[in-house]
Amino acid sequence: MTFTPAGEPTGAALRRGPLREGDKVQLTDPRGRMHTIVLKPGGTFHTHKGFFRHEELIGRPEGWVVSNTAGVEYLALRPLLSDYVLSMPRGAAVVYPKDAGQIVQMADIFPGAVVVEAGVGSGALTMSLLRAVGDGGTLHSIERREDFAAVARGNVEAFFGAAHPAWHLHLGDFADVVGQVAQPGTVDRVVLDMLAPWENLDAAASALVPGGVFLAYVATTTQLSRLAEDLRADGRFAEPAAWESMVRGWHLEGLAVRPQHRMIGHTGFLLTARRLADGVVPPERKRRPAKGSYPAAEAEWSEEDLGERPVSDKKVRKVVRGFEAGEQSTI
């Protein structure tokens, strides 16, 4: 199903115009609860407080309010991409919208770019990448699990309403597949969301153009540490940068304007590094390597490696005396 006229980006027409048969529609009830339905002739939406017929929405503009048999009102809107990824079927955990936005921006995904991503999981990030590269770009998505690839294909095609012209889904391991789908040195961006991205640095470095962006999304600090050290050891990448983003919603009610009590505390860390030109040695880092970083994951950690300031016995005795005398003091 596609309503896209020639020249319009894939999927755009599905998000415009009156509500149609086959459209996914998000209903918001008076308490703010959401329900997702697919409009079909003869369909009804039932709750324990009455029902309405889908025909009452088909042909209406988005943003319509429909009342059920008990007078309960529902606001009807097509889901946005950020709504869709949180309600679609999942194979693996998805990249949340807050991180997908950061990935598109910080990996500098541009219209027409050649991008390789792995793994695909449920296809959540895939949809943001496809929107960013556009119909004229190329996205190779590599997934090692056939069942997850099938879930992703279903989600992506349902969202765009058709096969996206920029999308190429491949089954297999990133390191085996990337060289088959892209010539060395031709990929603008590599985006990895997987357990062990450090196992794929050689393949990623071979695929990337000079100046290309490598971005990885990892869930734990131990993964982040291993990845950063292995990137430095590889020698074909500039110094990596890492961060996380926290998004806190706000409650807006009269004078009660405050942060919401609940938030998504942790999703993952993002790390980016640029591909150096071939044969270039990474510029020497000015920082003393022993301070604030540790040399290798398997090394014994010392206070100095961790950037801890050694504390003299004299200082410790002074603080203990102060503590015994009732003073508040820290080392």
Ligand SMILES: C[S@@+](CC[C@H](N)C(=O)[O-])C[C@H]1O[C@@H](n2cnc3c(N)ncnc32)[C@H](O)[C@@H]1O
């Ligand atoms: C967390 S999921 C990805 C979620 C996805 N980015 C999304 O937003 O829906 C991680 C996926 O990576 C796949 N994977 C792990 N290592 C891989 C590799 N070396 N090559 C290809 N896929 C891999 C796993 O099978 C899994 O489906």
